[in-house]
Each structure stands twice: as C-alpha cells, then as structure tokens.
Amino acid sequence: MARGAPSPADQQVMRELAGxxxxxxxxxxxxxxxxxxxxxHPRRGLGRGRGSVVDVVDPVVVDSAAALARHHRQGRDRRLAVLEWFAEAGMALEQGEPGVPEPPVAAVREALLWADRVDPENRRLRNAMRMAGELGADALYEEVTGLLTSRPSTGQVHPEVVRSAVLEGERPPEGPPNVDFVHLVAAACFGSEEVGADALAEALAVFFPLEMTATEWAEVLRAAERGEDPQAQSLVQRLLAELAAAESGVERASDAELVRARTVLLGLQPFYLLYMLHGLLLPDTSGLAALREVIDDHGMGKFLTHFIAFAPTPLYFAHGVAACIDSPAVDALYEALMEQYAADPNIFGLPGNTDGFLGFIEVWFRTLEEHTPAAGGQAGSIGAKVSRSFERSRPGLEIAVRRLVGWALAEEGWR
Structure with a gap:
C-alpha cells in the first residue's frame, strides 16, 4: 500500500465517524x-510470511477518535484535548449511547503534569514563594493576595446566608478576604510563627482537612510549639514543607489513583453546585438539605470552593484532580454524599410537581423571576434570562441540565 494511503481499517473508522x-x-x-x-487496530496473523489482517474494527478505536476529534483542533495543544477527554470519560454524551472510553493513562499523567507547569497562577505562586526571602513578608502577602483576586472565590459566604439575604430583598454580603491561603503560604515560607497558631489553624482546616476542625488544629499547633507533641510538630512541618516544595502528587500517584481522583472531583461537582445554588433560591427538599448537611458536617464547604468550578477550564480541572489525589478527607466526603444520595435519591421531588426534574427547574426559574428586586436585581435578571431561554430551547436545555446532574437521573438510564 502506498505511503499515506489509509488502511481499510482506518477507512472504516472514518466512515463510521462520518455517519x-x-x-x-x-x-x-x-x-x-x-x-x-x-x-x-488488533490484527490477526495469516501465517508465516502471509502478513496479518484486521477482521473487525474495535469500537474503542472509533469512540477514542471521536473524543479526540471533539477536543483537538489545529494549533491547540494535544494535552488540553487529553484533559477534556479525561473529564468526560465514562459518561454517555447522549441517552442510550455507550460511555466515552478512557484516554491512555500515560497521556493523562503527562497532561496533568504539563498543566501544573504551565498554569500561569501556579507559576506566579511558585515564583513568589521562591523569592520570598528577597521580597519580604509584606510583598509576599501582596503578591499572593493579588493572585487570589484574579480567581475570585464563589463560596466564601455560606449559601444559607446568601439565600436569607435574597429572600429579604437585600444584596448578599460579600465574602471575607480569602486569607486562609495567604496565611498558609506565609507559614510555608517564613515559619508558622509568622501568622500565629489561630490563623494557621484556620488555613490548615481548609486546605488539609484531615478530619480536624480549626479548633483541633489550633490545639495541635500549640502543643507543637510547646514541644509537648513531637508527632504533631512533625506533621505540621511536613505539610508546610510539601506546600513550599510545590510538588504535585500526580507524579507519584498510581494509575488507579489518578482515575479515582477524577471520579471524586467530578462526583463532588454536582453536589457542590446544588450546595451553592441554595443561595440562589433553588427549591429546597429534605434530600437537598441532607446533602448540604453532609458537606457542612465535614467542614468542607470552603475547601470545595478552591478546587471546584461550575465551568472549569482544562487547567482548572487538572488543578482539581491534583487536589483530590491521596486526600482521605475528600474521599470520605464523596463517599458520605453518595451514601446520603443513595438513601434519599428523590432530591428534586416537590409537592404537586408531576413534571419531575424539568418541573423542579421551572419552579426555580419562576422563583428567581419573582425576586427581581432582590440582590440588586441580579437574581431576578438571571432568572428572567434563563426562563426565556428555557421556553425557546426546552429540548436543548433538558439535555444540558441532565448532563450536569445526570447522576441524579439514574432511574432513567442516564449516567
């Protein structure tokens, strides 16, 4: 066969994709x-000296090529396409279709490590920490604070507080300055005494949720300062040293751990979305309230804010995967939420609603429209726009919303 001419197997792949x-x-x-x-393509030998043939094109080859075609465009780095493919692997893009196949794990690991290196915020943070001795504490605080400002947090105010304000017709309060991460970086660069036990305890409780509250962390830190608990002192020093080294857990994670981290991150996304949308008047049910209680009982609301986005870029997705690697507390939260959801899956059930999930969403949009004056008009304007869009493109919106919370529609055969 002439060089460059497609094989019969590749021709079949192209025909199936064209369909x-x-x-x-x-x-x-x-x-x-x-x-x-x-x-x-898997090939079958024809015998000595007679070559080999492809009897049947593996559907995984076709589906993998389809995934790459969706995400890889000319001039775009392939590693971005791999990250997007990794994010959708296992999910059915349309009802009744098989799940998207997994990308090669070696390519996923390479893409995650690359994302960690090229992320501009990561580079800026590493540069600041590397030059902390020259910059001094004040300059480090300013640089890290500016870095956080460029990526605003959505969850610094508890959704219950936001909801109460909107219902009262008031503008929701702005979140407090996100100082936890700043304190953590300062302690890693200059020592725990730079920020004090209480401030460092708050930061450790957010970013190293080892089943300890801020109060418990503060007790550990004070015991370490007094030399009463060498083990606690060693733990704090190790955590701060890991942050200072800015090493990604991706490199040392096993293939199974990478896939598990992805599963946990994407599994937490819809729960966190429902948690935050409570502040924007999402209709409440006993099932949704129970899920929010799980997050609050684990003290993980602020932690999730730092690693989960409603519409993450590939680099932000990679950041979230890395955060979920070898994190027992995050894994425990995911399992607890899944257990609670299994116990009460009817989280969208409203009295008198016979339209199921779509009826639930329509009730929410109408509620938003009714509260136009609230939050300086922001909630109402969002509701009005979304409601009009809903009426114009009901089928498309149904697909989009089902993809977002497809796990909640498992009884309809949707993943």
Whole structure:
C-alpha cells in the first residue's frame, strides 16, 4: 500500500465517524496513533510470511477518535484535548449511547503534569514563594493576595446566608478576604510563627482537612510549639514543607489513583453546585438539605470552593484532580454524599410537581423571576434570562441540565 494511503481499517473508522457527523482524516488518525492517544487496530496473523489482517474494527478505536476529534483542533495543544477527554470519560454524551472510553493513562499523567507547569497562577505562586526571602513578608502577602483576586472565590459566604439575604430583598454580603491561603503560604515560607497558631489553624482546616476542625488544629499547633507533641510538630512541618516544595502528587500517584481522583472531583461537582445554588433560591427538599448537611458536617464547604468550578477550564480541572489525589478527607466526603444520595435519591421531588426534574427547574426559574428586586436585581435578571431561554430551547436545555446532574437521573438510564 502506498505511503499515506489509509488502511481499510482506518477507512472504516472514518466512515463510521462520518455517519456521526465527525470528519477526520487518515493523517489525523496516524498522528494520534503515533502520539500514543489512539489504540492500534488488533490484527490477526495469516501465517508465516502471509502478513496479518484486521477482521473487525474495535469500537474503542472509533469512540477514542471521536473524543479526540471533539477536543483537538489545529494549533491547540494535544494535552488540553487529553484533559477534556479525561473529564468526560465514562459518561454517555447522549441517552442510550455507550460511555466515552478512557484516554491512555500515560497521556493523562503527562497532561496533568504539563498543566501544573504551565498554569500561569501556579507559576506566579511558585515564583513568589521562591523569592520570598528577597521580597519580604509584606510583598509576599501582596503578591499572593493579588493572585487570589484574579480567581475570585464563589463560596466564601455560606449559601444559607446568601439565600436569607435574597429572600429579604437585600444584596448578599460579600465574602471575607480569602486569607486562609495567604496565611498558609506565609507559614510555608517564613515559619508558622509568622501568622500565629489561630490563623494557621484556620488555613490548615481548609486546605488539609484531615478530619480536624480549626479548633483541633489550633490545639495541635500549640502543643507543637510547646514541644509537648513531637508527632504533631512533625506533621505540621511536613505539610508546610510539601506546600513550599510545590510538588504535585500526580507524579507519584498510581494509575488507579489518578482515575479515582477524577471520579471524586467530578462526583463532588454536582453536589457542590446544588450546595451553592441554595443561595440562589433553588427549591429546597429534605434530600437537598441532607446533602448540604453532609458537606457542612465535614467542614468542607470552603475547601470545595478552591478546587471546584461550575465551568472549569482544562487547567482548572487538572488543578482539581491534583487536589483530590491521596486526600482521605475528600474521599470520605464523596463517599458520605453518595451514601446520603443513595438513601434519599428523590432530591428534586416537590409537592404537586408531576413534571419531575424539568418541573423542579421551572419552579426555580419562576422563583428567581419573582425576586427581581432582590440582590440588586441580579437574581431576578438571571432568572428572567434563563426562563426565556428555557421556553425557546426546552429540548436543548433538558439535555444540558441532565448532563450536569445526570447522576441524579439514574432511574432513567442516564449516567
């Protein structure tokens, strides 16, 4: 066969993709295969000296090529495509379809490490920490605070407080300055005495949730300062040293741990979304209240704020995956939420609502419209826009919303 001519197997892959409205070329398939992103066709030998043939094209090859075609465009780094593919692996893009296959784990690890290196916020933070001795404490505080300002937090105010303000027709209070991370960085660079036991305890409770509250962390720190608990002192020093070294857990994680971290992160996203939307008047049910209680009982609301975004970029997704690696507290929260959801899956059930999940969403949109004056008009304007969009594109919105909380519709065969 002439060089560059597509094999019969690749021609079949292209035909199957074309039937889905996806256009790929033979050179793209070969390029992805050469980069280790696309499986090679399984071949059957014909006997000594007679070569081999591809009897059947593996559906995984076709589905993997479809995933790459969705995310990889000319001029775009392949590692971004791998991250987006990793985020959707296992999910059905349309009802009744098989789940998206997993990308090669080696490619995922490479993409996660690359994301950690190129993320501008990570580089800025590492530069600041590396030069902390020259900059001094005040300059470090200013630099890290500016870094956090460029990525505003959505969850510094508890959703119950936001909801109460909106219902009272008041503007929700702004969150307090996000000082926890600043204190953590300062302690890593200059020692725990730089910020004091109480401030460091608050920060440790947020970013190292080892089943300890801020009060318990403060007791540990004071015991360490007095030399009464060498083990506690060693723990604090290790955690701060890890932060100062800015090493990613991706490199030392096993393949299974990387996949588990992805599962936990994406599993927490819808729970956190429902948790935060309580502040924007999402209709409440006993099931939703129980899920919020799980998050609050674990003291993880602020932690989730730092690592979960409603519409994450590939780099932010990679940041979240890294945060969920080898984190027993995060894993425990995920398991507790899944257990609570299994015990009460009817989280969208409202009295008198016979339209199921879509009826629940329509009630929410109407509630938002009714509270136009609240929050300086912000909640109402959001509700009005979304409600009008809902009426114009009901089928498309249904698909989008089901994808977001598809786990909640498992009884309909949706993942």
């Amino acid at each position: 889905r409205g996806v256009v790929v070329t033979a050179s793209q398939l070969e390029s992805w295969r050469g980069a280790g992103l696309l499986p090679r």
